[in-house]
Amino acid sequence: MKRWAAMLRxxxxxxxxxxxxxxxAVVEGLGFANVKTILASGNVVFDADGDAESLERELHxxxxxxTGLKSDVYVRDRAALDAxxxxxxxxxAARERPSFLVVTFHRDEVDKAAIAxxxxxxxxxxxxxxxxxxxxxxxxxxxxxxxxxxAMAKAKLxxxxxxxxxxxxxxxxxxxxx
Numbered sequence: 294m295k296r297w298a299a300m301l302r303x304x305x306x307x308x309x310x311x312x313x314x315x316x317x318a319v320v321e322g323l324g325f326a327n328v329k330t331i332l333a334s335g336n337v338v339f340d341a342d343g344d345a346e347s348l349e350r351e352l353h354x355x356x357x358x359x360t361g362l363k364s365d366v367y368v369r370d371r372a373a374l375d376a377x378x379x380x381x382x383x384x385x386a387a388r389e390r391p392s393f394l395v396v397t398f399h400r401d402e403v404d405k406a407a408i409a410x411x412x413x414x415x416x417x418x419x420x421x422x423x424x425x426x427x428x429x430x431x432x433x434x435x436x437x438x439x440x441x442x443x444a445m446a447k448a449k450l451x452x453x454x455x456x457x458x459x460x461x462x463x464x465x466x467x468x469x470x471x
Contacts, residue, residue: 294326294340294341294342295340295341295342295370296327296338296339296340296370296469297338297341297345297348297368297369297370298331298336298337298338298368298369298370298373298374298465298468298469299336299337299338299339299348299349299366299367299368300334300335300336300366300367300398300455300457300464300465301316301335301337301352301364301365301366301455302311302335302364302365302366302367302398302454302455303335303354303365303366303455304316304335304362304443305365306468311335311356311360311362311364312467313333313335314330315359316330316335316337316356317329317337318355319352319355319359319360320337320339320355322351322359323341323351323352323355324341324354325339325341325436326334326339326341327339327340329423329468329471331459331461331464331465331466331468333391334457334461335364335455335460336426336457336464336465337445338465338468338469338471340359341357341440341442342463345368345369345370346368348366348368349365349366349367349368349400352366352368353365353366359429361372363388365453365455367398367399367400367454367455369398369427370469371465371469371470372457374462374465374466374469375466376425377396377427377462377466378420378462378466380424380425380427380429380431380440381394381459382422382429383399383422383429383431386404386431386433386459387442387459391458391459391460392432392458392459392460393432393433393434393435393436393458394430394431394432394458394459395430395432395436395456395457395458396427396428396429396431396456396457396458396459396462397427397429397430397455397456398426398427398454398455398456398457399426399427399428399453399454400426400454401426402423402425402426403425403426403427403428403450403451404423404450405422405423406447407421407448407450408421408428408448408450408463410448411444411445411448411450412451414443414444414447414448415440415441415448417439417440417441417444418433418434419432419439419441421430421431421441428450429452432454444471
């Protein structure tokens with residue numbers, strides 16, 4: 294068995310509510326062990342056999358069946374999260390304003406052509422760097438005041454992703470070591 298972190302997209306935003314206890318019950322119902330939810334935003338760590346892709350599918354189907362919620366699921370192991378932390382191109386943002394540094398997890402490599410299109414048309418203060426399947430975005434004034442998110446949609450950046458701020462990434466990484 295291997296330790297995994299699963300991140301659900303769009304949980305506890307608006308009407309898409311899922312209590313941590315419900316999430317834990319669904320994951321335990323799959324026979325996964327040592328299940329622990331992290332924060333109330335659709336994060337869970339667990340021990341299971343399998344690979345990330347099959348676990349993502351299993352969790353997606355089980356969540357929909359048990360709760361009616363259709364949520365994309367992104368699964369990473371400790372090595373993958375260690376690599377994300379090590380690759381952080383914005384260490385000063387991680388130190389000074391970790392809740393404003395967001396890592397967006399994708400299923401496939403981030404579309405660098407879409408990032409280039411965005412860079413041509415958007416001149417805000419945010420900085421973005423794509424590394425493999427993750428997009429690191431430094432929102433110096435926070436996401437709430439940023440015009441980057443609508444610009445990303447206009448540039449046709451992949452919608453299949455989920456973001457976590459740096460504090461949450463570190464909590465998930467630590468939980469995988471427990």
